[in-house]
Amino acid sequence: MTSLYLTEADELQIKMAQGAKPGEGGQLPGHKVDEWIGKVRHSTPGVGLISPPPHHDIYSIEDLAQLIFDLKNANRSARINVKLVSKAGVGTIAAGVAKAKADVILISGHDGGTGASPMSSIRHAGLPWELGLAETHQTLVKNKLRSRVTVQADGQMKTGRDIAIAALLGAEEWGVATAALVVEGCILMRKCHLNTCPVGVATQDPELRKRFNGDPEHVVNFFKFLTEELREIMADLGFRTIEEMVGQAEFLEVKEDNLANNFKLKGLDLSPILYREPADSSVGLYKQEEQDHGLAGVLDWKLLAAAQPALEAKTPVVAEFPVINTDRTIGAILSNEITKKYRGEGLPDGTIHFKFKGTAGQSFGAFNTCGVTLELEGGANDYFGKGLSGARLVVYPDKTATFTPEENSIIGNVAFYGATGGEAFIRGVAGERFCVRNSGVTVVVEGIGDHGCEYMTGGRAVILGGTGRNFGAGMSGGIAYVWDVAGDFAQNCNPEMIDLDPLGDEDADELRSLVQQHLELTGSSVAKFVLSDFESEVGRFVKVFPRDYKKALAGKAAKVAAE
Amino acid sequence: MGKPTGFLENTRQLPAKEAVENRLQHYGEFVQQYSAADLNKQASRCMDCGIPFCHNGCPLGNIIPEFNDAVYRGKFDEAYEILASTNNFPEFTGRICPAPCESACVLGINQPPVAIEEIERHIVEIAFERGYVQAKQHIVRTGKKVAVVGSGPAGLAAAAQLNSAGHSVTVFERDDAPGGLLRYGIPDFKLEKSVVDRRIRLMEEEGIVFRCNAEVGKNVPVGDLLREFHAIVLAGGSTIPRDLTVPGRELDGVHFAMDFLKQQNKRVGGKSTLINPYQPLSTDIVATGKHVVVIGGGDTGSDCVGTSNRQGAASVTQLELMPTPPMERTPNMPWPTYPMVYKTTTSHEEGCERQFAILTKAFLGDENGKLRALQVVDIQWTGAKDGRPASFAEVPGSEREIPCELALLAMGFLYPQKEGMLDQLGVETTGVGNVRASERTYQTTISKVFAAGDMRRGQSLVVWAISEGRECARKVDEYLMGSSLLETKDAALQFTI
Numbered sequence A: 001m002t003s004l005y006l007t008e009a010d011e012l013q014i015k016m017a018q019g020a021k022p023g024e025g026g027q028l029p030g031h032k033v034d035e036w037i038g039k040v041r042h043s044t045p046g047v048g049l050i051s052p053p054p055h056h057d058i059y060s061i062e063d064l065a066q067l068i069f070d071l072k073n074a075n076r077s078a079r080i081n082v083k084l085v086s087k088a089g090v091g092t093i094a095a096g097v098a099k100a101k102a103d104v105i106l107i108s109g110h111d112g113g114t115g116a117s118p119m120s121s122i123r124h125a126g127l128p129w130e131l132g133l134a135e136t137h138q139t140l141v142k143n144k145l146r147s148r149v150t151v152q153a154d155g156q157m158k159t160g161r162d163i164a165i166a167a168l169l170g171a172e173e174w175g176v177a178t179a180a181l182v183v184e185g186c187i188l189m190r191k192c193h194l195n196t197c198p199v200g201v202a203t204q205d206p207e208l209r210k211r212f213n214g215d216p217e218h219v220v221n222f223f224k225f226l227t228e229e230l231r232e233i234m235a236d237l238g239f240r241t242i243e244e245m246v247g248q249a250e251f252l253e254v255k256e257d258n259l260a261n262n263f264k265l266k267g268l269d270l271s272p273i274l275y276r277e278p279a280d281s282s283v284g285l286y287k288q289e290e291q292d293h294g295l296a297g298v299l300d301w302k303l304l305a306a307a308q309p310a311l312e313a314k315t316p317v318v319a320e321f322p323v324i325n326t327d328r329t330i331g332a333i334l335s336n337e338i339t340k341k342y343r344g345e346g347l348p349d350g351t352i353h354f355k356f357k358g359t360a361g362q363s364f365g366a367f368n369t370c371g372v373t374l375e376l377e378g379g380a381n382d383y384f385g386k387g388l389s390g391a392r393l394v395v396y397p398d399k400t401a402t403f404t405p406e407e408n409s410i411i412g413n414v415a416f417y418g419a420t421g422g423e424a425f426i427r428g429v430a431g432e433r434f435c436v437r438n439s440g441v442t443v444v445v446e447g448i449g450d451h452g453c454e455y456m457t458g459g460r461a462v463i464l465g466g467t468g469r470n471f472g473a474g475m476s477g478g479i480a481y482v483w484d485v486a487g488d489f490a491q492n493c494n495p496e497m498i499d500l501d502p503l504g505d506e507d508a509d510e511l512r513s514l515v516q517q518h519l520e521l522t523g524s525s526v527a528k529f530v531l532s533d534f535e536s537e538v539g540r541f542v543k544v545f546p547r548d549y550k551k552a553l554a555g556k557a558a559k560v561a562a563e
Numbered sequence B: 001m002g003k004p005t006g007f008l009e010n011t012r013q014l015p016a017k018e019a020v021e022n023r024l025q026h027y028g029e030f031v032q033q034y035s036a037a038d039l040n041k042q043a044s045r046c047m048d049c050g051i052p053f054c055h056n057g058c059p060l061g062n063i064i065p066e067f068n069d070a071v072y073r074g075k076f077d078e079a080y081e082i083l084a085s086t087n088n089f090p091e092f093t094g095r096i097c098p099a100p101c102e103s104a105c106v107l108g109i110n111q112p113p114v115a116i117e118e119i120e121r122h123i124v125e126i127a128f129e130r131g132y133v134q135a136k137q138h139i140v141r142t143g144k145k146v147a148v149v150g151s152g153p154a155g156l157a158a159a160a161q162l163n164s165a166g167h168s169v170t171v172f173e174r175d176d177a178p179g180g181l182l183r184y185g186i187p188d189f190k191l192e193k194s195v196v197d198r199r200i201r202l203m204e205e206e207g208i209v210f211r212c213n214a215e216v217g218k219n220v221p222v223g224d225l226l227r228e229f230h231a232i233v234l235a236g237g238s239t240i241p242r243d244l245t246v247p248g249r250e251l252d253g254v255h256f257a258m259d260f261l262k263q264q265n266k267r268v269g270g271k272s273t274l275i276n277p278y279q280p281l282s283t284d285i286v287a288t289g290k291h292v293v294v295i296g297g298g299d300t301g302s303d304c305v306g307t308s309n310r311q312g313a314a315s316v317t318q319l320e321l322m323p324t325p326p327m328e329r330t331p332n333m334p335w336p337t338y339p340m341v342y343k344t345t346t347s348h349e350e351g352c353e354r355q356f357a358i359l360t361k362a363f364l365g366d367e368n369g370k371l372r373a374l375q376v377v378d379i380q381w382t383g384a385k386d387g388r389p390a391s392f393a394e395v396p397g398s399e400r401e402i403p404c405e406l407a408l409l410a411m412g413f414l415y416p417q418k419e420g421m422l423d424q425l426g427v428e429t430t431g432v433g434n435v436r437a438s439e440r441t442y443q444t445t446i447s448k449v450f451a452a453g454d455m456r457r458g459q460s461l462v463v464w465a466i467s468e469g470r471e472c473a474r475k476v477d478e479y480l481m482g483s484s485l486l487e488t489k490d491a492a493l494q495f496t497i
C-alpha cells in the first residue's frame, strides 16, 4: 500500500478473513504475475503472491484498532471497512471491531469466493452469511454499538430476495460479486488460477483479454432488475426505506413445510436467527452516527502547519517537536496532504526535515511519502515505518543515554511491515517481524528479533547484528546483508526459499555506501567499526538471496543480453 | 484436459472430405479420418470447463470433457468406456448428429467449438478397430419378456438397455431390416448401412431377437403382444409426412421425400425397390436427367438434394417457406442454445440452388398428367416477434414457374400412424397426435405399455431417440423390477428426500 493508493481510496478494507478461505489471503500463482501485476503489487514478476494469511501487524483487537487509526490518518475521507467471516462467535468479534472504530463491518459468507480458492482453504470455508449476520446484528444492538457502524453482508447474493433477507437480518449494504461477474460473461470456468480464462475475465493474457465481450449495460441492467425486485418485496412488506427495514427479523417467516418434508432439515430450529434483540427507541438499529476516530488533537496538525511552505512552494522546512508515546502514526496526515497535491512523486528529497525528541508512539512514520525526513532522537514503539512509502526515517538513542545502543531495542515489533519505498537508519536493535512483506525499503539496523524479512518481496535490509530465528521465511524478493559475527546466522534461517551467498563486488559497494550513510546519519559506532576495516569485515557478511528473485533477475539479464 | 493451452494453440479443423466430383460418383461415406496427430490436436482444444455446458447441450448427457481428455492421452479404451456409458450408438451420432453439444461448447462463445462429434466418431471407430467393442457376455436373466415395436434408434437403445438389465427382448420391425430411419431414411453417404448392420449383429449376439416383416397391429396381433410380454415399448417413429395439398398434387412426379430416399437406400442395399412389406410402391422414383425441386429446407430435404445429385439430376432446387436464416447467432438465440442459423450441409456443397421465402401455389402438369413445373410466389414475412416471423403475405407480381419433373415433399412429419397398432391398443394420444406418455415416466395410458422416440415426442433427432430409448428402458426396468441400476440422466432426481 503506498500513500497514493490509500489517498485515492473511497473505502479501505482490512480483510481479516474471507468467507471462502478464512485465515488465508488472496493467492496469485507465479505464472500469472507478469510485469504489470508485479509493478502494481510491488513484487517480482514470475513470483507467486500469497497475501500473508495472518496479519503480521494484528495479533489482538488493539492491533486492529491501531491499523484502523493508521489508515484513517492516511486518508481521512475513506471509510474503514473490516471484513469478517461468518462463523459462530463473529458477533463478539464484530463488537470489538466496532469499538476499534471501524466504519463498516462486512460479514462474509462461505459460498462466495473465486474459483481460485485452493482445496485446503475450501475445507475451512465459513458459514452461510445468514448465521453470522444475524449474530452480528443482535450482538451489536445488545451492546448499543449498532448505530456506529454500517453492516455489510456478502457471499453469493444474486437476487432481490437475498438482499431483502440480508436487510431484515441486519445489513444495510450488500456485496454482489459473482452474479455481476457472470452477467459480464464469466462462465464459472474454474480456471482463474491457470491464466487461461477463455472469456477474458480472469486472465492476464492479452490475447484472451481481447475475447472479453462483456457489456457494462448488462451489469447496469442486472442491478436494475435486482433493485426492482427488492423494491417489490419492500412494497409488499410495507417499507419505504432500507433503514426502516434493517434488522426487522420478525418479517421473516420459516417455511415449515420445507423443514418438515426434508430429512436433512427436519428438526432445524431457526429461531436464534430470527430472534430480535429487544431495544428501546434510544438504540439505533442502523448506522446513524460517525465513529470518533480521535484525529482532532494529533501531532500531525502541527506538522502540517509547519510544512505549509513546503506544501505550497516546495520550500524546504526544518522544525523540531517533542514527542511522547501517545503521539501515534506521526506524519501520515502530512503525507496524505502531500500526496493529494503531488501524487505518488511526493516532494523532492529533503524538502521536509522534522526532528523529534522523546519516545514516539506506535506507527511512527507510517505511510510517509517522498520528500519527508523524520529524525527521531529517543525511541519508538511498534509498527515503526509501517507501509513506508518513500520517506526517510532516522532514529538514534537520546544523546545523553548511557547504554550501548547496539545491545538495546530502540524500535518495537513489526517495523516496516508492508513498506513499499524509502529508507531508514536505525541505531539500535529492532523487535520481531522486521521488514515483513517489505517490497522496497532500504534499511540499516543493528539487530532484529524473530521472523525477520518474512514474505519480503523487494528492497534491501542491512543487519549489522544478530537475528532471531525463522529469518527469510517465504522471502521471494529483495536482498538482505547480514553481518554474521557469531557465525550462527545459517541456523536462524528458514532455508525454504532463500540462498545464503557470499557478497559479490557490486554487493560490497552497495553495502559500503549504506553503512557509510548509516554512520553519517546516526553516528553509529558499529558502522564506524565495519568501515574501519571494510575489506576484511565484508567477508563476514552473508547475502540472503531469494531463489525466485535470483531466477527472475537471471531471466531479465538473459533478456537484456539477447537484445 | 490434457493441455490447458490447447485451445489457444490449435483451431478447429474437420477431417478432409472427398472432392465433390468424386463423391458424387458413389453412395458411400466420404468424410475421411484424422491423422493421429490431428486427432490429438482437436482433443487438446477441450478446456475441461468448470461448468461443461456440452454435457447439458448433449441430449444424452455425454461426458465429453472426460473422453476428450482420454483421447488426448491416447487412451482409447478409456475414452470408449466413458462414451459408451451414456451413448449406446456413438457410431450413429458421431456421423449424423447436428451436435447440440458443439453449439453449447464454452469455447464456442468466441471461437469455433471443440470438434466433439468427430472426436466421438473417431473414438468408436478406433474402438471397433481395436476390438474394444464386444458383445456383453453372461447377462443374468430376469425371466421378464419385453417387446419393442420399431427398430429405429429409440427402439434399438431401449432394447440394448433392457437386454443388459437381463430382460429378454424381442424387437418387432415391419420393414425387411432393422434400423428404422437409420436404415431407410438417412442416405448411405451420411451413414453406411454396414455401420447399422455391425451394431445389429452385436445386439443379436447379446441375445436380442429381431423379428422383421412383422407389423404390429397387422400381421402381429396387438393381443399377442399384450399377452406374451411383461412390458411393451412403442418406438414406431413419427411416420405420417406433412402433405402439400395444392392443385396438381396428384400429378405423376410429385412424391414424398421418404419414398424417394427409401428406394435409393434399398437400391444401394441390393434390394428390390418395389417390394415393401407394408406399403408397396408402384413406380421407381428417380431423379436422373430431371429438374428436381425439393420442397422443405430441413435434413430430409438436404438428403434429397444429395441423393438427386448422385442420381444425376439435371438441376436441383430447394425451396423453403421461411426467410433466409441469419448467418450468425442473434441476441434471440444466444449461446449455449442451439442456434437457428444458415446451415450448409455437405449435400448443399454438392450443388443446389436454395431459395427462401417461397410459397408453392400449384403443381403444373402436361397433357399426360406428368409434372412439368411448379407455380411459386415470393412471400414477405411480417410481424417478427422474438426474431421469428409471424405471418406472411404474397409479393404481388412475383408469381412464376419453376420447370420441374420431380418434386419431393420434405416438409416434415406430423405424427405417428394411428391406424393399426395405436388404434387397436387404444393408447391415448396428445393434441398433436403423438402417443401420450410423460417424459418422467414414458408410460402410456396402458400401464405395461411405454413409448419412446419420435412416436412419443414427435419428429426429432437420432440423439433424442437414443436418449428416449435409454430413459424409457430405465422406467420399464423400474416397472418390472421395482428398482433399476440402468444409467439415467436424472439419477440425481431419483434420490428421494
Ligand SMILES: Cc1cc2nc3c(=O)[nH]c(=O)nc-3n(C[C@H](O)[C@H](O)[C@H](O)COP(=O)(O)OP(=O)(O)OC[C@H]3O[C@@H](n4cnc5c(N)ncnc54)[C@H](O)[C@@H]3O)c2cc1C
Residues within 6 Å of the ligand: B096, B097, B098, B149, B150, B151, B152, B153, B154, B155, B156, B172, B173, B174, B175, B179, B180, B181, B182, B185, B186, B214, B215, B216, B217, B235, B236, B237, B238, B258, B261, B299, B300, B303, B420, B421, B452, B453, B454, B455, B459, B460, B461, B462, B463, B465
Ligand atoms: C430423411 C431423414 C433424414 C434425417 N436425418 C437426420 C440426421 O441427419 N440427424 C438426426 O439426428 N436425425 C435425422 N433424422 C431424424 C431421425 O432419423 C429420427 O428422429 C429418428 O430416427 C427417430 O427414431 P425412432 O426410433 O423414434 O423412429 P424411426 O427411426 O422412425 O423408427 C421407427 C421404426 O418403427 C417401425 N414401425 C412403425 N410402426 C410399426 C409397427 N406397427 N410395427 C412394427 N414396426 C413399426 C418403422 O418401420 C421404423 O422402422 C432424419 C429423418 C429423416 C426422415
Ligand code: SF4
Residues within 6 Å of the ligand: B045, B046, B047, B048, B049, B052, B053, B054, B055, B064, B065, B068, B104, B105, B106, B107, B114, B116
Ligand atoms: S464445453 Fe467445450 S471446451 Fe468445455 S468441456 Fe465441453 S467440449 Fe470441452
